[in-house]
Amino acid sequence: MLVIAVATLLVVSSLSSASPTPLSPSTLPQRRSASVINFQRNTVQADNKVFNAEAARKERLRVKGKYGTINDRVQAASHSTKRALKTVxxxxxxxxxxxxxxxxxxxxxxxxxxxxxxxxxxxxGTPPQKTNVDFDTGSSDLVVPMSNCRGGCTGPLINSSKSTTFKGTRTFFSIKYQDESGANGTVATDAVTVAGLTVAKQAFGAVNVEFGGFSGPNAGLLGLGFPDNAVSNSKPFFTNLVESGGLASNLFSFFMSRGGVDGSELCIGCVNSDKFSGDIDYHSIDPSATGGVQLYWNIPLWSFL
Known part of the structure; x- marks a missing residue:
């Protein structure tokens, strides 16, 4: 089975609910759209037209364990600190x-x-140093393991001393996901490039500790969620690209193969028409499930047919 997903960013806005004891998003466990576990390359035989009930059951348990219940997320969102980030x-x-x-x-x-x-x-960096990341729609921070990592990191690691545009800070960065994995370090800025698209001064977590199974075949993680879910209190990579006004379209899309098959792709500013047939349905995103604060790419679901 092959899947294509499209996400659009038209307006970035922040809403918050009043709370006598507001909590910063940095104190909240972040949701991830994928877990990182030990793996081996297997092959499966699948029929696109047959619903795999056992696979669906496993996925439901994995998602519930990672994300918690929707009530957990609504409560967390209701305590989110308001941080208005205006898009141009x-x-x-x-x-x-x-x-x-x-x-x-x-x-x-x-x-x-x-x-x-x-x-x-x-x-x-400048010159660019190559690494790799899990592209994650359920969080909003860029997490990059550095060459001074003290434990738990998977390479390729980034050496800040080899970049002429790296700017470090003393701002502590700590992110913890719903599955108890996470990373610690400091907030930094540098040139970041994905698929030939560059943000010259992208803020990210320059981490020197990763824990709880964060590391995998990928070195880091790039969050594609909304600014109000960013632990670093900085604009996500995709938001910065949108605000630059240089994208052909304010969207990104995924083509996701199944069963370890090659051909998966992230298309930024585009939808690869070679990867699907038919028409695309567009739906408005809905922040009501997270207390009116736009954290994730939620859309209303009135029925499941």
């Missing part, structure tokens, strides 16, 4: 391309009885 990008018809940039990043599908995660190349 004007809404437009995302089905009509304009003059601008786009890029395709090939992804590797990690498979261990289920499709676990999809990761691909990313570069940091």
């Amino acid at each position: 990008a004007e809404p437009f018809d995302i089905k009509t391309k304009r003059a601008g940039k786009e890029g395709k990043d090939p992804l590797i599908n990690v498979f261990d009885s289920i499709d676990v995660l999809y990761y691909g190349p990313l570069s940091v």
Whole structure:
């Protein structure tokens, strides 16, 4: 079975619910759209037209264990600190391309009885140093393991001393995901490039400790969620690309193969028409499930047919 997913960013806004004791998003466990586990390359025989009940049951248990219940997330969102991040990008018809940039990043599908995660190349610094990240729609921070890592990190690691554009800070960075994995370090900025698209001063967690199974075949993680879910209190990579006004379309799309098959892809500013047939349905995102704060790419679901 092959899957294509499309996400659009038209307006970035922040809402918050009043709370007598507000908590910063940095104190909340972050949701990830994929876990990192030990894996081996297996092959499976699958029929696209047959629903696999056992695989669905395993996936439901994995998601419940990682994300918690929706009530947990609503409570967390109701305590989110308001941080208005104004976008300069004007809404437009995302089905009509304009003059601008786009890029395709090939992804590797990690498979261990289920499709676990999809990761691909990313570069940091000047001159660029190559590493790889799990592209994750359930969180909003870029996490990059550095060469001074004291434990738990998977390479390729980034050496800040070899980049002329690296700017470190003393701001502590600590992220913990729902599955108890996470990383510690400091907030830094540098040039970050994915699929030929660069943000010159992208903030990220320059981490020297990773724990709880964070590390996997991928070195780091790039969050594609919304600014209000960023532990670093900085704008995510995709948000910065949108606000630059240079993308051909304010969207990113995934083509996700199944069963470890090659061909998965992240397309930034584009949808690869070679990867699907038919028409795309577009739906408005809905923050009501997280207390009115736009954290994730939620859409309303009224029925399941």
